[in-house]
Amino acid sequence: MTDPHDFTRRLQKDNGSKIVFVIADGLGGLPQAPGGKTELETAITPNLDALARRGTLGLSIPVLPGIAPGSGPGHLGLFGYDPVKYEIGRGVLEALGIDFALGPNDVAIRGNFCTIDEEEKITDRRAGRISSEIGAQLSAKLNQIRIPGVEVFVRAGEGHRTVVIFRGPDLGGDVQDTDPQATGVPALEPLARSDGSEKTASIAQQFLSQAKDLLKDDAPANFLTLRGIDKLPHIPPFSEVYGMRAGAIAVYPMYRGLARLVGMNILDAGHTLDEQMSQLEAAWNDHDFFFIHWKYTDSSGEDGNFSLKVQRTEELDAAIPRVTALNPTVIVVTGDHSTPSTMKSHSWHPVPTLIAAETCRFDGSTGFGESHCLRGGLGQFEAKHLMLLAMAHAGRLEKYGA
Amino acid sequence: MTDPHDFTRRLQKDNGSKIVFVIADGLGGLPQAPGGKTELETAITPNLDALARRGTLGLSIPVLPGIAPGSGPGHLGLFGYDPVKYEIGRGVLEALGIDFALGPNDVAIRGNFCTIDEEEKITDRRAGRISSEIGAQLSAKLNQIRIPGVEVFVRAGEGHRTVVIFRGPDLGGDVQDTDPQATGVPALEPLARSDGSEKTASIAQQFLSQAKDLLKDDAPANFLTLRGIDKLPHIPPFSEVYGMRAGAIAVYPMYRGLARLVGMNILDAGHTLDEQMSQLEAAWNDHDFFFIHWKYTDSSGEDGNFSLKVQRTEELDAAIPRVTALNPTVIVVTGDHSTPSTMKSHSWHPVPTLIAAETCRFDGSTGFGESHCLRGGLGQFEAKHLMLLAMAHAGRLEKYGA
Numbered sequence: 001m002t003d004p005h006d007f008t009r010r011l012q013k014d015n016g017s018k019i020v021f022v023i024a025d026g027l028g029g030l031p032q033a034p035g036g037k038t039e040l041e042t043a044i045t046p047n048l049d050a051l052a053r054r055g056t057l058g059l060s061i062p063v064l065p066g067i068a069p070g071s072g073p074g075h076l077g078l079f080g081y082d083p084v085k086y087e088i089g090r091g092v093l094e095a096l097g098i099d100f101a102l103g104p105n106d107v108a109i110r111g112n113f114c115t116i117d118e119e120e121k122i123t124d125r126r127a128g129r130i131s132s133e134i135g136a137q138l139s140a141k142l143n144q145i146r147i148p149g150v151e152v153f154v155r156a157g158e159g160h161r162t163v164v165i166f167r168g169p170d171l172g173g174d175v176q177d178t179d180p181q182a183t184g185v186p187a188l189e190p191l192a193r194s195d196g197s198e199k200t201a202s203i204a205q206q207f208l209s210q211a212k213d214l215l216k217d218d219a220p221a222n223f224l225t226l227r228g229i230d231k232l233p234h235i236p237p238f239s240e241v242y243g244m245r246a247g248a249i250a251v252y253p254m255y256r257g258l259a260r261l262v263g264m265n266i267l268d269a270g271h272t273l274d275e276q277m278s279q280l281e282a283a284w285n286d287h288d289f290f291f292i293h294w295k296y297t298d299s300s301g302e303d304g305n306f307s308l309k310v311q312r313t314e315e316l317d318a319a320i321p322r323v324t325a326l327n328p329t330v331i332v333v334t335g336d337h338s339t340p341s342t343m344k345s346h347s348w349h350p351v352p353t354l355i356a357a358e359t360c361r362f363d364g365s366t367g368f369g370e371s372h373c374l375r376g377g378l379g380q381f382e383a384k385h386l387m388l389l390a391m392a393h394a395g396r397l398e399k400y401g402a
Numbered sequence: 403m404t405d406p407h408d409f410t411r412r413l414q415k416d417n418g419s420k421i422v423f424v425i426a427d428g429l430g431g432l433p434q435a436p437g438g439k440t441e442l443e444t445a446i447t448p449n450l451d452a453l454a455r456r457g458t459l460g461l462s463i464p465v466l467p468g469i470a471p472g473s474g475p476g477h478l479g480l481f482g483y484d485p486v487k488y489e490i491g492r493g494v495l496e497a498l499g500i501d502f503a504l505g506p507n508d509v510a511i512r513g514n515f516c517t518i519d520e521e522e523k524i525t526d527r528r529a530g531r532i533s534s535e536i537g538a539q540l541s542a543k544l545n546q547i548r549i550p551g552v553e554v555f556v557r558a559g560e561g562h563r564t565v566v567i568f569r570g571p572d573l574g575g576d577v578q579d580t581d582p583q584a585t586g587v588p589a590l591e592p593l594a595r596s597d598g599s600e601k602t603a604s605i606a607q608q609f610l611s612q613a614k615d616l617l618k619d620d621a622p623a624n625f626l627t628l629r630g631i632d633k634l635p636h637i638p639p640f641s642e643v644y645g646m647r648a649g650a651i652a653v654y655p656m657y658r659g660l661a662r663l664v665g666m667n668i669l670d671a672g673h674t675l676d677e678q679m680s681q682l683e684a685a686w687n688d689h690d691f692f693f694i695h696w697k698y699t700d701s702s703g704e705d706g707n708f709s710l711k712v713q714r715t716e717e718l719d720a721a722i723p724r725v726t727a728l729n730p731t732v733i734v735v736t737g738d739h740s741t742p743s744t745m746k747s748h749s750w751h752p753v754p755t756l757i758a759a760e761t762c763r764f765d766g767s768t769g770f771g772e773s774h775c776l777r778g779g780l781g782q783f784e785a786k787h788l789m790l791l792a793m794a795h796a797g798r799l800e801k802y803g804a
Contacts, residue, residue: 002486007469054436359742361751362437363776379752379782381467388468392750399748400465401472401485402495402630 004080004388005241007400012243017329017394019244020280020290023078024316025071025255026298026339028351028370032306039297039306039341040352041369043313047320048333048354048368055331055356057365058378060386062337068348074336075258079291080242080387081235088261089173089230094163096257098155102232107171107200110228111154111162112179113138113221120186120223125179126160127221135159138221145210147203162224164207172197173231175204180225187225200229237263238289242391247283249276250293259291269293273315277322284326292323298346301339309341330357330393332386333368350380357393406482406790407643409802414645419731419796421646422682422692425480426718427473427657428700430740430753430772434708441699441708441743442754443771445715449722450735450756450770457733457758459767460780462788464739470750476738477660481693482644482789483637490663491575491632496565498659500557504634509573509602512630513556513564514581515540515623522588522625527581528562529623537561540623547612549605564626566609574599575633577606582627589627606631639665640691644793649685651678652695661693671695675717679724686728694725700748703741711743732759732795734788735770752782759795 029039062069063083072093073083088096091108102108113135115124130138136156142164143154150168157163174197178188190204204226215222238246240263248259249269256266267283269276276292283290294316300309323331334353337346352373363377378389391397431440464471465485474495475485490498493510504510515537517526532540538558544566545556552570559565576599580590592606606628617624640648642665650661651671658668669685671678678694685692696718702710725733736755739748754775765779780791793799 002466004466006486007466011469359432359745359749360436361440361772362433364773375777377776378467379461379776381782385467388466389750390468392468392470397468397470397750399470399472401475401490402492 090228492630
């Protein structure tokens with residue numbers, strides 16, 4: 001398997017050009033009835049259409065045909081990191097999602113509060129879906145746990161979810177889940193699955209033992225299970241593999257976390273698209289590459305709200321002139337995956353993609369939408385190759401071979 | 403990584419069919435303004451258009467999306483050799499470019515004449531860009547160097563460039579460049595970078611020592627640096643991987659060299675397209691596969707001369723009837739990469755490709771150009787798969803599996 005970074009490491013050059021990635025989460029969609037228009041095609045998007053007319057369109061395949069990615073592999077692919085090569089554990093993703101700055105000595109774990117009976121058998125794997133407020137109180141209680149030789153952090157997630165981090169030397173990340181994925185049986189032991197993770201397993205055991213004591217009067221949330229026990233993957237930094245200073249402008253912590261994972265600078269995104277654009281302008285001179293993340297095309301799709309997703313797409317379109325006004329060498333507009341509102345979930349459908357640059361080959365597109373993209377000059381391509389195309393159009397890649 | 407040769411070795415058969423590859427170097431282009439026509443679309447090409455109407459079109463990706471290849475990887479891909487797997491060093495390519503018949507015991511090196519001061523520090527890495535005539539005289543002088551145990555060849559390149567070949571047993575090809583890529587510092591030593599190349603490093607050291615004496619009165623070209631020290635890659639021959647006798651008809655030495663590298667017979671190409679076509683006719687019965695190389699679509703593109711590239715494309719078109727008159731089973735017309743005249747350089751843009759054979763599926767194309775190719779039946783495909791398609795249409799591949 002050819003890794004794009006084998007090329008970018010050798011061929012990168014700095015010519016002072018600027019690349020902007022505008023990522024509309026879950027951008028791709030489906031029509032409400034056969035032959036109809038998708039959310040993006042329904043939206044009135046004069047600014048994206050103008051980019052489409054002078055750019056080249058295509059459809060991005062996030063991982064492989066038929067594979068619907070989560071946010072982690074979806075974004076890694078867009079950033080040019082092979083999502084098959086770099087896997088992000090569930091625990092790591094949860095930690096990124098609460099903006100916890102994970103380090104290389106950290107083991108991150110997703111905890112689920114659960115209910116156990118007097119025989120310690122699990123009766124409810126989600127503790128009656130307690131509120132986030134109660135979950136936060138219980139997480140604060142567990143944050144008092146002390147274990148010799150490591151630091152322990154417990155941070156609230158949503159509802160019955162919590163995030164546990166062990167920080168210390170020689171902690172492997174290969175420990176099995178304690179959630180038995182069933183009720184009527186006890187939680188499993190946190191067993192090491194390979195050499196080098198025994199210490200982590202032992203610490204998890206001590207943590208669970210103390211947690212059982214601390215939570216014994218907190219039914220229905222009188223225990224917790226541990227899942228997705230993992231460490232940060234070894235991801236080479238953006239600056240090394242591409243030779244660019246990258247800035248991330250994302251409102252949601254998960255996406256800041258993913259950007260941090262690949263070594264981008266995390267810029268203050270405020271709370272609105274206007275504030276994101278102001279940050280883009282402010283940070284313009286200090287970066288070569290920008291990642292702008294727009295969440296609401298995904299969340300409206302997840303909610304099954306077709307018209308809201310149309311509206312959220314139009315809001316993004318209205319912000320595009322502030323990008324083009326900066327005259328970036330390359331503008332890319334795409335998503336990390338599709339989220340058709342008819343499916344209320346991430347899907348595998350290829351993602352509409354637009355590259356606008358002076359070196360684009362004309363493909364006859366007159367607007368930005370799935371149908372135009374299907375006939376676009378980029379064809380259908382693997383998302384991990386998008387960075388290569390963006391760098392090529394930016395003049396940031398030398399010729400390969402003589 | 404799937405290697406096309408894993409299939410062709412197993413599935414090849416000889417049915418007496420003929421395949422002709424007409425390679426227009428740098429064929430792909432860009433319009434002069436968005437919405438305009440490319441060079442190929444502007445050219446009046448009735449003969450190529452006729453092939454397009456009865457053939458199938460597509461766009462070839464030379465290496466990976468966004469990667470602009472040099473001539474070496476570009477042609478290896480067309481010949482079905484994975485350009486990521488087979489890398490050709492700079493020295494080897496220089497030797498091929500002057501038609502030097504490299505053998506398996508040869509180490510090829512690109513030399514650059516340079517200027518050094520009395521402290522042996524480099525003051526000009528290109529020796530004031532001396533003329534090719536002076537460079538040839540100095541190369542002839544260095545060609546007198548004798549080193550026990552090896553043969554030494556020094557051949558003139560263009561201007562300040564020269565090509566040095568050491569021929570002998572046990573010469574590794576992994577020696578570092580002596581060009582420090584800077585002035586004000588001495589040249590580097592030719593150090594072996596891995597076991598097995600110490601002998602080569604030692605010979606390079608002796609060569610440089612003698613060269614310094616011979617050139618000491620030849621300022622500004624009073625020394626030389628050595629770059630791209632390398633041996634021929636191990637490339638399995640065309641006859642073995644495809645079971646075809648291939649003939650190359652290329653006017654420029656570089657392309658004869660690349661064809662020789664994959665084991666083609668090098669045929670006398672003369673100097674004109676007419677002479678190339680006459681050779682095609684003369685050699686017709688003795689070969690199964692022909693590689694015809696047309697340089698000027700690339701050189702006119704490199705010069706930024708849109709209208710000259712159009713004209714050079716039309717000249718190629720005018721020669722096509724002499725190919726079709728021979729009634730080859732399969733005709734392929736494509737390029738090794740794009741060279742848009744607006745960019746004056748090789749580019750990564752996918753390359754227009756045409757296959758004409760009786761077994762072609764109709765794709766509705768009415769002419770040969772980037773827009774037709776974008777909508778063509780071959781879609782966008784990796785160049786290394788083109789040989790598989792050509793052999794299939796020629797009836798030269800058995801069914802895979804039962």
